[in-house]
Amino acid sequence: MKGFRCGLVLVGLLVPVAASAAVASKASAASAIAAAQAEMKLAASMQDQWIATVAAMKDARLALKQGDFAAAETAAVHAKALASLSVEQAKAQRALWVNEAVH
Amino acid sequence: MAHQILVHAMSSGGSTTVEALIKHPMDSGFVKDKAGKIIPAHYIEVIEFTHKGKIVLTGYWGPAVSKNPFIKFSFKGGKSGDPIGISWVDNKGETAATSSNIM
Amino acid sequence: MKLALIVLASLWAAPLAQAASQPDPAADLQGFQGYFLKRFPKVPLAAYVNGPYNFSKSERDQWKQIIEFPPYAFAVADGKTLFDTKFANGKTYASCFPNGGIGIAQTYPMFDAKTGRVVPLGVAINRCRVANGAAKLSLTTGKLADIEAYMTSTSDGKPIDVVVPHDPRALAAYQAGKEYFYSRRGQLNFSCASCHVQAAGMHLRGDVLAPALGLTASFPLYRSSWGDVGTLVRRFIGCNKKVKAEPEAADSTAYRDLAYFMTYMNNGLPIAGPGARP
Amino acid sequence: MTEIEGLILSAPSRRTVLAAVAAGTAAGLMRPALSFAAAAAPRASSYPAKAFIQHSQDATLQAMFGTSSVTASADVKMDAPDIAENGAVVPVSFDANAPKVTAAAILALDNPFVMACAYKIPEGTSPAIASRIKLGKTTKVVSVVQSGGKLMSASKQVKVTLGGCG
Incomplete structure (x- = not known):
């Protein structure tokens, strides 16, 4: 179980590298941030927001403010990927927690 | 409530045991606060214990004494009802004193 | 947006399916305490309130010296001074609680049928303040933790007696707390149970992990690493951060329910708060 | 890790303190502002400031006692943990079985400043004192006692680990 999770985390870290190859504009950065924000909202509603997600989002917003759209988009994509992972984790736990419960 | 001193003094078998807990931050001057600013050194330098006015112990403390310092010692003599005096002065010149009776 | 809604809907379906089997707090309690008693046969039930000190002699010796005159x-x-201080309207905290607030800490968290929510002692203290025209205090540390420390000290040794009434809302809150306790979260993928059930009594770096049984009994707690007294909620926030998850709000339903479940699991154990830990 | 036997279910002294605090009785909570018989503040001028800013045992002892010559002695007993549960609060005590003890000091050799605390011990006060000190990292802790003008000591290595669950 633990190994599976670690695998997911690694994938999450690789995603932004691929995304940064695309050409970024203010609009694309903003939409990446919006997409990440929606995913984060979902994660929070499932009581599983990762600290790294919030940090990546903060980086994205800061880069956007400074006009570095490529960096903003990269960070936002990273944030969304992390948020998705935590959502996956929370979804899985909805069923798996029972296995850890002491009866 | 800034400068409290808690004292237990108990006499038995011809000697008196004194225990005291002193409220003081004992800031070492090496620690930073949340904003990253060094918290200035603030610690008790001299503490004096008296029995019926006679000094029974003088402590010299540095910044390496724990926050809210504790001390325990004993001296010959002393009987129930005798006053035990405690006073201290710190590196900022603040002082506090209290008196308690032997139980 | 529509897609998100569908995803959400499908997510909610799972817990509904689980809720089909009725929560049975009394059976859980028996199983939970039995699990620890079987695993650590030398530790008597009441001793669990001393947490890590059942597992490390060196730590226990230091602790004994420290509680000789506890920090x-x-x-x-x-806390006593604050508790006895009158509000602007002339009333005191005593007016908000049964028995004037003395010797009642063991009954918290309490289910409030009026609001349908769980009320931990800290929240009850804040409610009392608001009812008497005072502002809320931080639920984690400072004055509220001091008041809680005093109130808890008046319950010293009394058996913990948390009630989950036959109210579907209370049972749901209990079940939500239980699910929170056992669900892994955060980037490190740990649940509360990972450390405090599965790894209880083992070392995590320099510290011994306290078993969940007895854990809530010594709160509020003076932790040397905090340098002051903090509440159970403060510990929840710290634990969430440790596993790289964003903490919930201090007065969130999640934390109230978690405290409800965890404290209920300690029913029958003596109150030993405030406590001292590294 | 297995559980250990001989548990203390409750701590009587803790109870005493709680009860005393709750009752506001002699065991005694005192506030300086309220206490009428408060003693005068001690004189800060007697503070051996120089001894508290040294980085070695020798320099510290020289500044504190005027000599750095010290003999390890079984007559000095020292109690300190093998592993500190938290470096911020480490209980350390000493007990000297020696005549005419006039002063004592506790040193932590790897702290930024070596001397943690020192005591002037008048006649009639027993040369046994317990206090709590901070240790920055794993270090040798030394209790030095001045007996008849001579220094004798006991020492112990205290391991300080990172608080794992801060």
């Missing part, structure tokens, strides 16, 4: 003594004293 939380000032919090208890300050």
Whole structure:
């Protein structure tokens, strides 16, 4: 179980590298941030927001403010990927927690 | 409530045991606060214990004494009802004193 | 947006399916305490309130010296002063609680049928303040923790007696707390149970992990690493951060329910708060 | 890790303190502002400031006692943990079985400043004192006692680990 999770985390870290190859504009950065924000909202509603997600989002917003759209988009994509992972984790736990419960 | 001193003094078998807990931050001057600013050194330098006015112990403390310092010692003599005096002065010149009776 | 809604809907379906089997707090309690008693046969039930000190002699010896004159003594004293201080309207905290607030800490968290929510002692203290025209205090540390320390000290040794009434809302809150406790979260993928059930009594770096059984009994707690007294909620926030998850709000339903479940699991154990830990 | 036997279910002294605080009795919570018989503040001028800013045992002892010559002695007993549960609060005590003890000091050799605390011990006070000190990292802790003008000591290595669950 633990190994599976670690695998997911690694994938999450690789995603932004691929995304940064695309050409970024203010609009694309903003939409990446919006997409990440929606995913984060979902994660929070499932009581599983990762600290790294919030940090990546903060980086994205800061880069956007400074006009570095490529960096903003990269960070936002990273944030969304992390948020998705935590959502996956929370979804899985909805069923798996029972296995850890002491009866 | 800034400068409290808690004292237990108990006499038995011809000697008196004194225990005291002193409220003081004992800031070492090496620690930073949340904003990253060094918290200035603030610690008790001299503490004096008296029995019926006679000094029974003088402590010299540095910044390496724990926050809210504790001390325990004993001296010959002393009987129930005798006053035990405690006073201290710190590196900022603040002082506090209290008196308690032997139980 | 529509897609998100569908995803959400499908997510909610799972817990509904689980809720089909009725929560049975009394059976859980028996199983939970039995699990620890079987695993650590030398530790008597009541001793679990001393947490890690059942598992490390060195730590226990230091602790014994420290509680000889415990560092939380000032919090208890300050808490008493605050507790006895009148609000602007002339009333005191005593007016908000049964028995004037003395010797009642063991009954919290309490289910409030009016609001349908769980009310931990800290929240009850804040409610009392608001009802008497005072502002809320931080639920984690400072004055509220001091008041809690004093109130808890008046319950010293009393058996924990948390009630989950036959109210579907209370049972749902209990079940939500249980699910929170056992669900892994955060980037490190740990649940509360990972450390405090599965790894209980083992070392995590320099510290011994306290078993969940007895864990809530010594709160509020003076932790040397905090340098002051903090509440159970403060520990929840710290644990969430440790596993790289964003903490919930201090007065969130999640934390109230978690405290409800965890404290209920300690029913029958003596109150030993305030406590001292590294 | 297995559980250990001989548990203390409750701590009587803790109870005493709680009860005393709750009752506001002699065991005694005192506030300086309220206490009428408060003693005068001690004189800060007697503070051996120089001894508290040294980085070695020798320099510290020289500044504190005027000599750095010290003999390890079985007559000095020292109690300190093998592993500190938290470096911020480490209980350390000493007990000297020696005549005419006039002063004592506790040193932590790897702290930024070596001397943690020192005591002037008048006649009639027993040369046994317990206090709590901070240790920055794993270090040798030394209790030095001045007996008849001579220094004798006991020492112990205290391991300080990172608080794992801060």
